[in-house]
Amino acid sequence: MWIPLLAFLTAGLVSLQKCQRGPGPLLGVACLLAAATPGWCQRPENRCVISNSGTCTKCLAVGPECGWCAQEDFMVEAKQKGRCDIVLHLIKRGCRSDFIESPEADVTVSGNEVNIQVTPGEVSIQLRPDSEASFMLKVHPLEKYPVDLYYLVDVSASMHKNIEKLRSVGLDLSQKMENISLDLRLGFGSYVDKTVSPYISIHPGRIHNQCSDYDLDCMPPHGYIHVLSLTDKIAEFQSAVKNQKISGNIDTPEGGFDAMLQATVCQNDIGWRKEAKRLLLMMTDQTSHLALDSKLAGIVIPNDGNCHLKDNVYIKATSMEHPSLGQLSEKLIDNNINVIFAVQGIQFHWYKDLLPLLPGTMARQIESQATNLSDLVVEAYEKLLSEVKIQVDNPIQDINVKVTAICPDGSRKMGLEGCKNVKSTTEVLFNISIAMKGCGTTEGRKYVVLKPLGFNESTRVNINKRCACRCEDTMDHKRICIDKPSQDAETSNCKGNICSFNDEFSLEQCKMQKSHPFCSGQGDCVDGKCVCHTTRLGTIYGKYCEKDDFSCPYHFGNLCAGNGECEVGKCKCFGGWEGDRCQCSLSLQKHCMNSNGQICSGRGTCVCGKCKCTDPSTFGHLCEFCPTCRASCSEKWNCVPCPRTNLSRITLDQCKTTCAYRMHYNEQPSECDSDDPSHFRIFFIIFIVTFLIGLLNVLIIRQIILQWNNNKIKSSADYRVSSTKKDKMFLPTVCTKTVTYRRDKPEEININISKLQVNETFKCNS
Known part of the structure; x- marks a missing residue:
C-alpha cells in the first residue's frame, strides 16, 4: 500500500523540480497532482528558437520578444548556432547586449x-x-467658440414660404446664440439642380423661367450660386434673403449634394475661418441626387472634388457628376465642417438614414413655414458641441x-x-x-x-x-546577420562507413548553369552552398538565389499574379498559366482556335485568349484574313520534309497546323501535296471534265423531258377521234349572239331562249 504512494510522491517531486517558473506553492501542488499527466508543467515552447530563422530580418519578424545575436564569435563551439532567441536567453548564453538586435516599440x-x-x-x-x-x-x-453658419437653401418653387421665413431668422438667431458664441457670422447660397434635361424643361419658352405655366416670375434654374459670404452684419444677410427669388425644375430630387460640396471646398469664397466652428445648414423639402444619377443627362465625368466657382456661380454643373457620399464625407472631414439637414416633410427620414455615412452630420425636421428654424440651429449646435469623436x-x-x-x-x-x-x-x-x-x-x-x-x-x-537590422547597414558586419550553415550540413566524401570531410568546395556548385554567375549574383557561395543576400526590397531565396519576391512584374498588386514564381527577373508560371505576369489561364487558348482546330489560323500566336498575328498583312479575330497571302505554302512552312519518313513529332505538328489552310496533309507523310503549278493544272482539268459531264447530263435530261411531252400531246389527239356517240351531246361549237341595248332604255332588253325538246339539237339562229 505504501509503495505505490511513495512512488507517486517521488514522481510528483521530480515533476516539481522540472517546473522552471510558477506562482509559488500553488503551481507546485498542481505539478504534484499532475505528475501522472505528462506535459502539464513543461516549459512553454520558444517560437524564436523553433522558427530556426537563418537571418536577422526573419528573426525579428517572428515576434516582438525575439532577438538576434550579431556577435561574430557567439556559440563558436556549438553545432547549432541558435542566434535567434529570447533576448534574456541570448544574454544568459553569452551574447553581449550591444550585439543584440531587438528593436523595441x-x-x-x-x-x-x-x-x-x-x-x-x-x-x-x-x-x-x-x-x-x-x-x-x-x-x-473650448467655451463659446466663434461660429460660422452658412445657409444652403433649396430655392425650388415648393420652398417659397420657407424662404420668406428665413428673412427673420438672422436677427432672432443672433440673439439666441449670444449665450453660446461671442462671434457669429452668417452666409447664404442657393441651389436648384443641374440645368440640363431631364432635370429642367429645355423648352424655349420655359428654359429661363420654369414657372411660366403658373404666371410666376422665377429666376433661371441653376446648380449652385454663392449669394453672400460669411459676415457678422445681420442686415446684409436679411437683405440677401429678401432679394432671393424662387426657381423651379422638373424632377423631384434636387442637386443639393453638388452644391454642398462646392460650399465645403471653396474656402476663400465662402469665408470659412480657421478658428471657428463651421456649420453648414442645408434647408430643403426633397431628396438629393446621388452619384451616377447624372448619367440620365449623359454626364459621365466623375466629380473631382475641387472648387469650380466663377463669379460666384458653379460652372461645372452640366459637365461633372454629382459627388458620391464617400467623397462628400471625406471633404466635410478634411474641412472641419458639421452639417445640419433641416428638412420639411416626409423626406426627413431619407436624410436621417444617411447620417451613418456622413460623420459629423445631423438631421432635424422643420415645421411648416420654418417656424422652428432658429431653435433648430441652436439645438443642433449644442448637440454637436457635446459630442467628441x-x-x-x-x-x-x-x-x-x-x-x-x-x-x-x-x-x-x-x-x-x-x-x-x-x-x-x-x-x-x-x-x-x-x-x-x-x-x-x-x-x-x-x-x-x-x-x-x-x-x-x-x-x-x-x-x-523597423523591419531590417542595423547590422545590414554595414557591409563589414553583414556576415553576422546571416547564420552560416552548420558543419553537419557540409558535403562529405564517403566510401562505405568511412567518411572524409573537405574544407574546399567547388564554386561551380553555386552556379545554376555554367554561364550564370555565382548564386545568380544575389548571394555568397559558402562551402559550396549559396547564402542569399538580404535586401530591403524583399526576400531572395532558392538553391542558387535565383528567386525573389520583388524584381518581377506585378498584376493587380500580386507578384506574377500569384500564379508563378519570380526567377531571374522573369515570372516562371505554374502549370496551367502563361503570360509575362502569369496572368492568363491556358484554358483561354480555346478562344484562339478556329473550326479546323488551328491556333490563330496558323498565322499568329495566342496571347491571353487573343490572337496576335505575326504577319502585318493578316487580320481578323483569328488571323483568318490574309488578302496578300500567295497560293504557295512555302511562305509559312517549308513542306519539303513532309514526304520523308521518320520525322520528329514537332515537324509533323508543324506540317499539320502551319500549312493546313494551303495544303491538305494526311497521316501518311508521302501524301503532302504542296500548292505548286502542276497541282493547279490537275485541279483545272478535273474541273473542266466535271463541268462537261454535268452539261451533258443536263442536255440528256432536257431531251427526255421534250420527248415525253410530245408523246402526251399525241395520245390526247387520238382520244378525241375515237369518242363515242355519247360525246356528241357536247356542243362542238359555241354560238354567239350580239345583243345591243340603249343606255336610256335598259328595260327594253329582252333575251328569250326557247326550251329544247328531248333529243332536239340546239341550233344557232342567224
Whole structure:
C-alpha cells in the first residue's frame, strides 16, 4: 500500500523540480497532482528558437520578444548556432547586449506643441512586426467658440414660404446664440439642380423661367450660386434673403449634394475661418441626387472634388457628376465642417438614414413655414458641441489603429462611437493603440492622422517600421546577420562507413548553369552552398538565389499574379498559366482556335485568349484574313520534309497546323501535296471534265423531258377521234349572239331562249 504512494510522491517531486517558473506553492501542488499527466508543467515552447530563422530580418519578424545575436564569435563551439532567441536567453548564453538586435516599440511625443484643443499635436512611433505601442490623446473643447453658419437653401418653387421665413431668422438667431458664441457670422447660397434635361424643361419658352405655366416670375434654374459670404452684419444677410427669388425644375430630387460640396471646398469664397466652428445648414423639402444619377443627362465625368466657382456661380454643373457620399464625407472631414439637414416633410427620414455615412452630420425636421428654424440651429449646435469623436485618416496597410474613448462619466467607448453629453471645457481622453502586423511591401516613414470631428486641430502620428537590422547597414558586419550553415550540413566524401570531410568546395556548385554567375549574383557561395543576400526590397531565396519576391512584374498588386514564381527577373508560371505576369489561364487558348482546330489560323500566336498575328498583312479575330497571302505554302512552312519518313513529332505538328489552310496533309507523310503549278493544272482539268459531264447530263435530261411531252400531246389527239356517240351531246361549237341595248332604255332588253325538246339539237339562229 505504501509503495505505490511513495512512488507517486517521488514522481510528483521530480515533476516539481522540472517546473522552471510558477506562482509559488500553488503551481507546485498542481505539478504534484499532475505528475501522472505528462506535459502539464513543461516549459512553454520558444517560437524564436523553433522558427530556426537563418537571418536577422526573419528573426525579428517572428515576434516582438525575439532577438538576434550579431556577435561574430557567439556559440563558436556549438553545432547549432541558435542566434535567434529570447533576448534574456541570448544574454544568459553569452551574447553581449550591444550585439543584440531587438528593436523595441517606442513612442516619442513632440515637444513643439502648437495645439490647444487636441494634444499632442505630433507623435513618432517605432514599431517592429507584431508589436504594439500606445499613447493618450486629449481633446479639450473650448467655451463659446466663434461660429460660422452658412445657409444652403433649396430655392425650388415648393420652398417659397420657407424662404420668406428665413428673412427673420438672422436677427432672432443672433440673439439666441449670444449665450453660446461671442462671434457669429452668417452666409447664404442657393441651389436648384443641374440645368440640363431631364432635370429642367429645355423648352424655349420655359428654359429661363420654369414657372411660366403658373404666371410666376422665377429666376433661371441653376446648380449652385454663392449669394453672400460669411459676415457678422445681420442686415446684409436679411437683405440677401429678401432679394432671393424662387426657381423651379422638373424632377423631384434636387442637386443639393453638388452644391454642398462646392460650399465645403471653396474656402476663400465662402469665408470659412480657421478658428471657428463651421456649420453648414442645408434647408430643403426633397431628396438629393446621388452619384451616377447624372448619367440620365449623359454626364459621365466623375466629380473631382475641387472648387469650380466663377463669379460666384458653379460652372461645372452640366459637365461633372454629382459627388458620391464617400467623397462628400471625406471633404466635410478634411474641412472641419458639421452639417445640419433641416428638412420639411416626409423626406426627413431619407436624410436621417444617411447620417451613418456622413460623420459629423445631423438631421432635424422643420415645421411648416420654418417656424422652428432658429431653435433648430441652436439645438443642433449644442448637440454637436457635446459630442467628441475621433476619425482616423490616411490609413496604412499592416497598421491597425485602435481608439478607446475614456469619457468624463467613466465609461469607455470603442471606435468612432466617442463620448456624448460632454460639457464645455471638459477634457476627454482617448487611448490610442497602434499595432503593426507585418512589414508588407512598403518601407520607410509613414503617418496617420487622428482628427476629432468638427475640430480644426488634429494629431499626426509618424510611424517608423523597423523591419531590417542595423547590422545590414554595414557591409563589414553583414556576415553576422546571416547564420552560416552548420558543419553537419557540409558535403562529405564517403566510401562505405568511412567518411572524409573537405574544407574546399567547388564554386561551380553555386552556379545554376555554367554561364550564370555565382548564386545568380544575389548571394555568397559558402562551402559550396549559396547564402542569399538580404535586401530591403524583399526576400531572395532558392538553391542558387535565383528567386525573389520583388524584381518581377506585378498584376493587380500580386507578384506574377500569384500564379508563378519570380526567377531571374522573369515570372516562371505554374502549370496551367502563361503570360509575362502569369496572368492568363491556358484554358483561354480555346478562344484562339478556329473550326479546323488551328491556333490563330496558323498565322499568329495566342496571347491571353487573343490572337496576335505575326504577319502585318493578316487580320481578323483569328488571323483568318490574309488578302496578300500567295497560293504557295512555302511562305509559312517549308513542306519539303513532309514526304520523308521518320520525322520528329514537332515537324509533323508543324506540317499539320502551319500549312493546313494551303495544303491538305494526311497521316501518311508521302501524301503532302504542296500548292505548286502542276497541282493547279490537275485541279483545272478535273474541273473542266466535271463541268462537261454535268452539261451533258443536263442536255440528256432536257431531251427526255421534250420527248415525253410530245408523246402526251399525241395520245390526247387520238382520244378525241375515237369518242363515242355519247360525246356528241357536247356542243362542238359555241354560238354567239350580239345583243345591243340603249343606255336610256335598259328595260327594253329582252333575251328569250326557247326550251329544247328531248333529243332536239340546239341550233344557232342567224
